Amino acid sequence: MSVKIDLPPDVEASLAAQAALLGVSLDEHLRHVLEALARVPRGKPMTPEERAKFWRDGVKGLPTTKPLSDEAISRERIYAERG
Numbered sequence: 001m002s003v004k005i006d007l008p009p010d011v012e013a014s015l016a017a018q019a020a021l022l023g024v025s026l027d028e029h030l031r032h033v034l035e036a037l038a039r040v041p042r043g044k045p046m047t048p049e050e051r052a053k054f055w056r057d058g059v060k061g062l063p064t065t066k067p068l069s070d071e072a073i074s075r076e077r078i079y080a081e082r083g
Contacts, residue, residue, distance in 0.1 A: 022061050032061070 007015070019029035036058050046054065071077060 021063070024061065 015029065016026050019026045022029060024032075036054075039054065039057075
């Protein structure tokens with residue numbers, strides 16, 4: 001199915017940037033976003049297994065990043081500017 005949607009230029013640019021970060025085409029990114037929205041059950045809570053699957057599907061394709069070091073998230077580092 002094809003759908004034509006007129007988007008404001010800033011919204012289109014933002015979506016295109018998201019797609020580029022994920023390394024996919026804008027069409028593929030929009031299809032993934034819309035499919036994820038369509039799978040959200042309305043009115044009935046998801047089971048923990050369904051929530052986990054929904055989350056895993058939603059983050060599929062995102063870049064892997066290194067976790068922050070203990071020093072980077074230490075209380076002293078976070079509040080250093082406050083004294």
